[in-house]
Amino acid sequence: MSQDAYNYLFIGLSFALYIGIAIRQRAASTQEYYTAGGGVSPFANGMATAADWMSAATFISMAGSLAIGGYDGSRFLMGWTGGFVLLTVLMVPFLRKFGKATVPDFIGDRYYSKAARLVAVICAIFICLTYIMGQMRGVGLVFSQLFGIEIATGVIVGGAIVFFYAGLGGMKGITYTQVAQYCVMAFAYTIPAIFIAIALTNNFIPQLGFIGDYTAGEQAVPFLEKLNKINTDLGFTKYTDGSMAKIDMFCVTAALMCGTAGLPHVIVRFFTVKNVKAVRTSACWTLAFIAVIYLTAPTIGAFSRVNLISNLNEKKYEETPQWFRDFEKTGQMAWVDKNADGKIQYWGAGKSESGKSGKVFEGKPRFHNDERGASGERLLSNQIVTDSPNELYFGNDVMVMANPHMAGLPKWAIALLMAGCIAAALSTAAGLLLVLSTSISHDLMKKIIKPDLSDQEEIKYARLASLGALLVAVWFGINPPSTFVAKTVAFAFGLAASSFFPTLLMGIFSRRMNKEGAIAGMIAGIGFTLSYIIYFQFMGGTPDQYLYDISPEGIGFLGMLINFAVSGLVASFTPAPPPEVTELVDSVRYPGGEETAAQGH
Amino acid sequence: MNERLKTAKGRYWKAQLRCVGTLLMLWFLVSFGAGILLRDWLDVNFPSVGSAPFGFWMAQQGSIIVFVILLIVYAGWMARIEARLDEEGGSR
Numbered sequence: 001m002s003q004d005a006y007n008y009l010f011i012g013l014s015f016a017l018y019i020g021i022a023i024r025q026r027a028a029s030t031q032e033y034y035t036a037g038g039g040v041s042p043f044a045n046g047m048a049t050a051a052d053w054m055s056a057a058t059f060i061s062m063a064g065s066l067a068i069g070g071y072d073g074s075r076f077l078m079g080w081t082g083g084f085v086l087l088t089v090l091m092v093p094f095l096r097k098f099g100k101a102t103v104p105d106f107i108g109d110r111y112y113s114k115a116a117r118l119v120a121v122i123c124a125i126f127i128c129l130t131y132i133m134g135q136m137r138g139v140g141l142v143f144s145q146l147f148g149i150e151i152a153t154g155v156i157v158g159g160a161i162v163f164f165y166a167g168l169g170g171m172k173g174i175t176y177t178q179v180a181q182y183c184v185m186a187f188a189y190t191i192p193a194i195f196i197a198i199a200l201t202n203n204f205i206p207q208l209g210f211i212g213d214y215t216a217g218e219q220a221v222p223f224l225e226k227l228n229k230i231n232t233d234l235g236f237t238k239y240t241d242g243s244m245a246k247i248d249m250f251c252v253t254a255a256l257m258c259g260t261a262g263l264p265h266v267i268v269r270f271f272t273v274k275n276v277k278a279v280r281t282s283a284c285w286t287l288a289f290i291a292v293i294y295l296t297a298p299t300i301g302a303f304s305r306v307n308l309i310s311n312l313n314e315k316k317y318e319e320t321p322q323w324f325r326d327f328e329k330t331g332q333m334a335w336v337d338k339n340a341d342g343k344i345q346y347w348g349a350g351k352s353e354s355g356k357s358g359k360v361f362e363g364k365p366r367f368h369n370d371e372r373g374a375s376g377e378r379l380l381s382n383q384i385v386t387d388s389p390n391e392l393y394f395g396n397d398v399m400v401m402a403n404p405h406m407a408g409l410p411k412w413a414i415a416l417l418m419a420g421c422i423a424a425a426l427s428t429a430a431g432l433l434l435v436l437s438t439s440i441s442h443d444l445m446k447k448i449i450k451p452d453l454s455d456q457e458e459i460k461y462a463r464l465a466s467l468g469a470l471l472v473a474v475w476f477g478i479n480p481p482s483t484f485v486a487k488t489v490a491f492a493f494g495l496a497a498s499s500f501f502p503t504l505l506m507g508i509f510s511r512r513m514n515k516e517g518a519i520a521g522m523i524a525g526i527g528f529t530l531s532y533i534i535y536f537q538f539m540g541g542t543p544d545q546y547l548y549d550i551s552p553e554g555i556g557f558l559g560m561l562i563n564f565a566v567s568g569l570v571a572s573f574t575p576a577p578p579p580e581v582t583e584l585v586d587s588v589r590y591p592g593g594e595e596t597a598a599q600g601h
Numbered sequence: 602m603n604e605r606l607k608t609a610k611g612r613y614w615k616a617q618l619r620c621v622g623t624l625l626m627l628w629f630l631v632s633f634g635a636g637i638l639l640r641d642w643l644d645v646n647f648p649s650v651g652s653a654p655f656g657f658w659m660a661q662q663g664s665i666i667v668f669v670i671l672l673i674v675y676a677g678w679m680a681r682i683e684a685r686l687d688e689e690g691g692s693r
Contacts (some may be wrong), residue, residue, distance in 0.1 A: 066661075071640075074660035078632045081665045085628050088672055089621045093679075207662065211651025222652030240644070240657040250637050257632075277683070280676040284669070291669050298661040589617075590610055591683050 006415035007146055014419045015161075017180050018426070022173040040175055040272040046285025048178035049269040051185060051423070052431040053084075053286070054293060055131070056138020057489040059185065059424035064399030066301025067308070070231070071242030072249070073301060079253045079493075081287065081294055083260025088283040091261055092270040094508045094588045096279045099271075102435070103264040103500060104443040110507040111515040112581055114448055119522050121448075123499040124264045124439045126526065128432045129472060131263075131492035135429040136162075136477030141397055142421045144330050151330070155477040158422075162429045163470050174430050175272060181423035186292055188420020193296045196303045196407045206299035214306075227302055230309055236348030239302065251554030252490070258560055259493025262501030265428075265435040276591050304399050307406040312392060313346045317375035320344070323405035327398055328378055334365045334393040335377050336384055342375050346392040359385045360393040429473075433466045440465035491533050494556025498525035502563040508589070511582050517571030525563030529556050609689035616682045624671050631667045636660035 001009075040048070058080065066073030098106050104124060108117030139158025140151040147154070193206040200216050201209030201223055213220040228238045237243045260266065270279045311321055317335065327333040335344050361382035371379045394402075401421065404414045441461035499522045506513040506521075532547070532555045550558060635643055640656030647655035650663070 071657055071660065074636060074657075077661055078636050078664050081668050082628060082632045085624070085668050085671055089624055089675055208651070210662075211653045211658065213652070224652045224654075224657075240654050241641075246637065250633065253633065253637060277680065280672075280679060284672045284676050287669050287672050291665050294665050295662055589614055591686070 001411070003411050003414065006411045007418050010412070010415035010419045011146075011422060014180075014184055014423060018177045018423075019164075021177045021180060024176075042273055042278045042282035043285055044179050045175070045269065045273050045278075045282045047182045047289055048175045048272075049266065049282070049286040050289035050293075051178040051182035051427040052174075052269055053080075053266055053290060053428070054185065054424055055428035055489060056135050056141075056421065056425035058293070058297075059189065060138050060141065060400050060421055061397050061489075063297045063300040063304065063403070064396030066298050067305040067399050068396055069242055069244070070227075070237075070239035070302075072244045073242075073298070075244075075249055075253045075256065077294055077298065079256025080260060081290060082253070083257035083493075084283070084287050084290065086257055086261040087263075087266065088280070088287075090508070091504060092267060092283065093276045093279050095267055095504070096270050096273070097276050097588045097591070098584075102438050102443055103267055103504070104439060105447070107500075107503060107507065107518070108443070108447065110581065110584060111503075111513075111518045112577065113515040113519070116515050116519050116522075117443060118448060119519055120500070120503075121439050121443045123495070123522060123526055124443075125436060125469075126530070127264065127492050127495045127499070128436045128439070129469065129476070130495060131265075131489055132429055132432045132436070132469070132473040133476035134489040134492070135425045135432065136473045138397070138425040139422065139429065140477055141332075142401070142418060142425065145327075145332075145401055146418060152478045155474055158425065158429075159470050159474040159477070162426055162433060163467060174427075174434060177430070178427045181427040182289060184416075184423040185420045185427075186289070188416045188418075188423070189293050189300075190296050192404045192407070192409055192413055192417055193300050193303070195409050195413065196307070196403070197299065199407060200303055200306065206303075207295055210299040210302060223302070227306060230306065231348070234309070234313070234347050239305070245549045247549055248551050248554055251550045251557040253554075255494045255497045255554050255556035255560070256490065258497035258501045259495070259556055262496035262499065262504060263493070264439075264496075264500065265431045268435055268438075269431070300400065300403060304403045304406060307403070308394075308399075309346060311406055312344050314343050316342050317344070317377050321405070323402060326405075327394070327402060331365050331367065332395045332398040333402075334360070334367075334380060336360055336380060336391050336393070337373060337375060337377065338384070338389060338391050344392050345389060347388075347390045359388050360390050361385055365393060433469060436469040437462040437464075437466035440469075490553040491537075494529050494533065494553065494559065495526055497556035498529040498559025498563055502560055502567065506564075506567060508585070511585050512571060512576055513567065514571050514574055514577045516574040517567040517569075520570040521563040521567030524566040525559045528562050529559035532559075605689070609686055612689070613682060613686045616685075617679070620675065620678045620682065624675055627667070628671060631659060631664045636664050 058076075062073070062076050065076060095103070095106055098109075100106060100109070102124075104117050104120035107120040108114065111117075136155050136159060137151075139162070140153075140155030143149065143154030143157050144151045190206075194204055197206040197209035198204050200214060201212050202215040203209035203212050210223060212223060214223040214226040217226070224240060228240060231237065231239050242249075270282065273279055273282050312324060317337075324333060328335070337343075339345070361380060361384045366381045367378050373379050401417070404417055441458050441464075445461050446458055502525065503518050503522050506518070533552045536545075536552045547555070547558070635656060636659050640660060643656035643659065644654035649655060650658040653661075
């Protein structure tokens with residue numbers, strides 16, 4: 001069977017499974033549409049949350065950024081798992097006890113005002129949209145890889161599929177589909193890692209191979225030492241050292257962590273289980289399932305770097321493996337023969353006379369149709385960076401997909417990986433789409449604009465809103481703010497960290513926090529973060545203008561501090577919240593009675 | 602709400618804060634502490650994990666393992682605190 005046949009088979013089968021589940025579990029009431037009726041078991045919810053949580057960014061991009069950045073990539077590893085700890089101990093048990101369906105619901109009631117609810121809805125929309133852009137981009141990448149089409153077409157195809165089953169199934173359908181998607185993802189991620197670990201380190205547990213010996217060479221040497229040597233030989237910094245400023249590393253990690261704890265689509269997941277105790281058990285399961293993939297990611301990153309370099313560096317174009325030309329065709333890899341020696345050189349800053357970093361050319365690759373250079377490579381119309389000797393361009397996103405090709409894995413493993421990538425992007429996009437549509441239909445339409453909305457109409461609005469949101473997401477998926485999926489997603493976290501995280505935290509842990517403080521804080525936090533991101537991503541700000549060396553990815557942390565400070569300040573000279581709100585705060589702090597609270601909505 | 606229940610609930614909240622505080626301290630230590638702030642120092646001065654320098658290993662593997670353990674401890678610890686609240690008059 002050919003590779004294409006395998007791809008179609010695996011992806012077709014997995015789609016049949018998801019759609020079958022979505023149809024069987026179709027939501028009948030708003031309660032089922034928003035929170036699956038509140039009766040999902042902690043184990044199943046854990047798996048579904050893990051799938052929801054692990055997006056295309058995790059699945060496709062993270063190992064790539066580890067491969068390129070080495071130690072620097074740890075910010076994603078720690079940020080996205082550590083944030084889960086924050087989420088579990090500081091947020092979800094209390095919000096679950098409160099028992100309403102959405103995050104703006106809590107903010108609206110806790111801060112007793114429609115204005116606060118409205119600000120929360122707007123924040124939710126911004127966060128989810130930014131996040132979903134990253135997902136659509138991921139879906140597009142996979143489809144373009146699969147069918148050899150342009151990424152833009154891939155994004156549109158992906159969007160249609162997401163709409164079909166997220167709009168249809170609601171939370172109930174999504175939850176059970178996500179359980180299936182987690183299983184696909186876990187296999188798709190770990191199986192290639194195991195094969196490669198055996199090939200490179202003779203150890204079938206990738207995590208042990210990673211810290212063990214490299215055995216594919218003439219004599220066994222410690223794997224990480226080998227990788228460090230490869231890096232320094234080619235003029236890069238040591239793999240285990242990285243090159244990010246410590247303060248930036250700290251801020252990005254903190255923004256990712258606090259952002260996780262403020263992400264509406266993850267918080268909502270925990271409204272689907274029975275009670276607060278089940279929330280805690282469910283969170284344990286979720287993080288354990290997530291850890292399976294996160295502990296594997298650094299091994300994939302490191303292994304694929306070794307493979308990439310041994311496959312391509314100092315090779316003539318005509319000697320390169322077929323997959324290199326395939327990725328070149330979809331524009332995810334490119335080669336510029338700067339020194340005209342006909343060989344590919346992948347070199348870092350250390351090899352350049354100017355000491356500049358190893359950029360090949362400016363911006364993302366733009367090809368001259370299909371014109372070929374002297375060695376047969378595709379020619380680019382980009383501005384070539386001449387003071388850096390690096391000749392090989394590849395997107396971070398391509399590493400995971402190229403990985404099984406580089407290692408020469410069997411065809412079915414490659415097909416499985418493709419199915420996994422799609423599962424990752426679809427599951428997250430579906431979860432986000434649901435929160436987006438809920439924010440609009442429930443929080444905006446029913447609670448603010450049209451309180452007499454019937455159940456049926458509300459679902460109708462929700463489905464309509466998800467269509468609208470998806471169209472926007474598809475557009476941004478085609479014209480992304482950053483070509484790199486994980487980075488786009490990191491912005492969403494910055495926005496969540498600077499808006500929801502502080503406001504929810506103070507709503508639970510401070511009796512004194514009032515509506516004036518909360519609203520001012522949210523606006524100041526998200527306003528600051530958003531303007532910083534827009535300035536540097538869209539208006540041509542350069543890295544030497546960074547505030548305290550903090551990149552736009554990490555600015556959410558500063559935005560969060562601003563939110564805290566502004567809230568505290570404003571609250572201190574405005575009136576205390578009314579007694580019924582203090583009672584509400586007390587009630588979410590103590591256990592009991594949550595089974596009935598869930599029906600109250 | 603009677604007095605006894607009130608003090609029981611006050612104790613419950615304090616116990617919960619203690620639990621959360623302890624876990625978050627450990628959370629900070631393994632991630633921001635070992636993984637970022639002290640990473641270079643730990644790389645040099647601590648025994649390697651296999652061939653991985655200690656700080657680097659904490660950042661890429663160790664912290665994640667600790668996080669999972671923290672959540673398991675949290676679930677167990679909170680269950681005990683809640684059981685005590687139930688004994689002391691409870692809320693349900």
